[in-house]
Amino acid sequence: MSELDFLRSLPFDIDLPTEEARDRARGRLLRHARRSRINRRRRLLVPAIALAAAGLIAVFVDVGNHGGGSASAAPVLRKFAAIARDQAAPTVVKRGQFRYTKSVVAYTSGGNGWTALGPGVRETWFGPTAGRIHETWGKPVFLTAADRAGWIAAGRPQVNPPEDSANLPPARPLDLPTDPDALYDKLHDQAVGHGNSTDSEMFTLVGDALRESDASPALRAALYEVAARIPGVELVGPAVDRVGRHGVAVASVDSKIGLRHELIFGRKTAALLGEEYVELEGNADGYPVGAVSGYATYVTSAVVDRLGARP
Amino acid sequence: MTDAQAIAASLADPEVFALLFDRHFNAVHGYAQRRVGRDLADEVAAETFTRAFDQRRRYDLTRDDASPWLLGIAANLLRRHWRSERRRFDAYARSLSPVAGEPSAALGVELVAALKRLPRREREPLLLLAWADLTYEQIAFALGLPVGTVRSRISRGRARLRSPDTGSEKPQEAANSV
Numbered sequence: 001m002s003e004l005d006f007l008r009s010l011p012f013d014i015d016l017p018t019e020e021a022r023d024r025a026r027g028r029l030l031r032h033a034r035r036s037r038i039n040r041r042r043r044l045l046v047p048a049i050a051l052a053a054a055g056l057i058a059v060f061v062d063v064g065n066h067g068g069g070s071a072s073a074a075p076v077l078r079k080f081a082a083i084a085r086d087q088a089a090p091t092v093v094k095r096g097q098f099r100y101t102k103s104v105v106a107y108t109s110g111g112n113g114w115t116a117l118g119p120g121v122r123e124t125w126f127g128p129t130a131g132r133i134h135e136t137w138g139k140p141v142f143l144t145a146a147d148r149a150g151w152i153a154a155g156r157p158q159v160n161p162p163e164d165s166a167n168l169p170p171a172r173p174l175d176l177p178t179d180p181d182a183l184y185d186k187l188h189d190q191a192v193g194h195g196n197s198t199d200s201e202m203f204t205l206v207g208d209a210l211r212e213s214d215a216s217p218a219l220r221a222a223l224y225e226v227a228a229r230i231p232g233v234e235l236v237g238p239a240v241d242r243v244g245r246h247g248v249a250v251a252s253v254d255s256k257i258g259l260r261h262e263l264i265f266g267r268k269t270a271a272l273l274g275e276e277y278v279e280l281e282g283n284a285d286g287y288p289v290g291a292v293s294g295y296a297t298y299v300t301s302a303v304v305d306r307l308g309a310r311p
Numbered sequence: 312m313t314d315a316q317a318i319a320a321s322l323a324d325p326e327v328f329a330l331l332f333d334r335h336f337n338a339v340h341g342y343a344q345r346r347v348g349r350d351l352a353d354e355v356a357a358e359t360f361t362r363a364f365d366q367r368r369r370y371d372l373t374r375d376d377a378s379p380w381l382l383g384i385a386a387n388l389l390r391r392h393w394r395s396e397r398r399r400f401d402a403y404a405r406s407l408s409p410v411a412g413e414p415s416a417a418l419g420v421e422l423v424a425a426l427k428r429l430p431r432r433e434r435e436p437l438l439l440l441a442w443a444d445l446t447y448e449q450i451a452f453a454l455g456l457p458v459g460t461v462r463s464r465i466s467r468g469r470a471r472l473r474s475p476d477t478g479s480e481k482p483q484e485a486a487n488s489v
Binding site: 003004006007008010014015016017021022024025026028029030032033034133135164 | 320321323324325326327328329332333336337340341344345349352353356357360361364403419422423426437438440441442469472473
């Protein structure tokens with residue numbers, strides 16, 4: 001036996017990771033990935049101010065548009081739960097079909113020593129067998145002369161292509177209970193030890209289950225009921241999304257980073273219209289209080305028969 | 312969708328990176344488990360993927376298979392756990408003792424002792440070859456070394472593992488490395 005064969009035969013008792021260890025590690029990675037998205041959104045504010053000042057996108061920063069808001073959101077969320085419970089089930093996405101969602105978003109992207117802003121339109125297709133994402137990006141804007149210089153030093157890499165497509169893995173089934181008590185326990189277990197606080201992490205998980213998803217009316221009702229029970233979830237009040245639809249915003253505050261994450265729901269439909277990230281007193285980056293540092297508005301949702309097809 | 316395509320897509324949509332986890336977690340965990348045992352492997356494997364996520368902008372997108380990259384990140388994390396690894400090697404040596412009457416077991420105990428003494432620069436590529444089944448070229452990519460360097464370090468490492476009793480290297484063994 002060569003020493004190499006011997007080495008290969010050495011560990012006699014290698015097991016697969018336990019289901020629990022694997023789930024924990026996967027959850028850790030996903031939360032890490034999501035935080036990076038929030039951080040990206042948080043970095044939007046400076047360029048947004050620059051752009052607004054240049055008159056390019058006046059709506060981007062709407063300081064003070066969101067009011068204060070510390071009343072409990074529980075009554076309005078329970079009303080939304082009641083609305084959702086009575087709604088017809090959405091069209092089932094069959095094998096070979098896809099849930100199409102179009103949203104208006106703006107992310108920053110960057111490399112070592114530079115950051116640039118690319119506002120975009122995001123379209124996703126998720127089905128049981130495959131998924132796809134297509135994004136169209138506006139012209140990138142460098143935040144500062146230093147960012148531009150950093151980009152030049154990096155060899156002028158492409159920031160965002162005008163269009164960007166990728167195939168995605170199939171949609172993972174939501175696999176969440178529709179009983180509010182069971183759902184609360186499940187989301188609580190997933191949230192403990194992650195994010196900056198269990199409460200804000202639970203709110204994030206509620207948002208995760210709602211966006212670009214096929215949640216049934218019963219599940220949406222349960223998610224709203226859970227949100228009503230999360231300590232500190234507050235009613236922000238009437239809100240208008242990025243395409244002018246009126247709704248009601250509820251929010252969770254992450255006091256560690258001074259950030260309020262708002263979910264805007266249609267007043268009559270109780271559907272998720274959009275999300276906003278609002279900077280608060282004492283936010284780590286010194287942004288103006290009330291400034292919006294990121295958003296997504298969900299414009300269209302439909303079932304289509306082909307990957308890449310639009311309704 | 313290749314690993315490289317998933318990494319590219321994850322730049323716009325971070326959660327796509329979970330695809331890499333689904334594909335490679337067991338392999339990374341298995342490799343870490345061989346080196347430091349199951350409990351530490353849970354931690355090392357989990358951290359490998361969050362680190363990889365942070366480093367994904369620097370990934371060479373011409374490489375479809377990301378497993379060498381991930382194992383290289385794991386190898387770097389394992390450097391912190393050398394004491395655990397030594398204990399693990401001792402446990403391997405002990406597990407060989409009950410059949411110490413067999414010549415191969417005695418040989419094994421010596422080999423494990425030699426593995427413990429091996430300098431890290433030789434142990435690392437050797438274990439990626441033996442326990443992660445990477446090719447020389449993949450090991451070079453994982454560790455950021457030229458292929459020739461990997462080749463010579465592995466060959467030196469193998470030579471050191473051979474106790475004087477086992478005699479000199481046979482030609483066919485030298486050839487079966489990859």
